[in-house]
Amino acid sequence: MNVDQLIKEIYNKKSFLAVGLDTDLAKIPAFLLEYDDPAFEFNKRIIDATRDFCVAYKVNTAFYEDKGVDGWETLLRTEAYIGNNHFKIADAKRGDIGNTSDRYAQAFFTEANFDAVTVAPYMGYDSIAPFLAYENKYAIMLALTSNPGADDFQLQKLDNGKYLFEQVVETSSQWKNSERLMYVTGATRPEYLQAIRKISPDSFFLVPGVGAQGGSMEDVVKHGRTANIGLLINASRSIIYAGNGENFAGKAAEEAKKIVDEMSIYF
16 A cells, blocks of 8 residues: 555544554463464454554564564554555654665565554665665664653754754665655644754654554644544553453454544544
8 A cells, every 4th residue: 555545544434543563472361361462363363353443554563573584474464454455654763774674675575565664764875775666665764762861962063053863864865765755743742843844844753652642633634644644543551451352353343443533533
């Protein structure tokens, strides 16, 4: 799915919700552990329950890679099951020198068929360029995250008076194929969203931190939306672990609908 198709889905569904599949075997309903691939069975039921409400799924690869070969197989099965009618994000936070990043890009864009991969900008352009080389694929770069440790680097002031996160967005927006860049911008720091949007007026923002982490959807939309919405608000645990019994998927659907109902006023 490319950005134009994503925008169409956003308006068709009146939703800019991304459901995070951070699937932890220690948290899924116990009865699912009887299946050969419990994580996939959990994901399958969550996807079936929420696909009408969301426009994207974000698969946090750490919850699959820690299982070795079996986990990678679950990740591939999950990506395939999502299909092509949702924007598929591999939340992998990759970022390394060019030849290594090239292999990472192949893994997520060719071996798997994700539409976007989260990346870290610390090593600069040559670490991101391989992800930007794929037509109709996207790199979602960490800009300003919602964790406490973000203060260590992202909010440091440079000699030019800019915050480091501002310099990251400004510099990357000049790169070749920068139209294929999106940015991670945490909802718990809405006062800085407007600054990022000013630097990057058209890019999509992937926004974690609304709800349980204290972020406000109203603030995110106020400071971050574009004419085409330009936002993907991610919710993971609040949706997928909304219930822990036989009807866990139904509870997930209820939670997803609740969020989308809140989003509908912005259309």
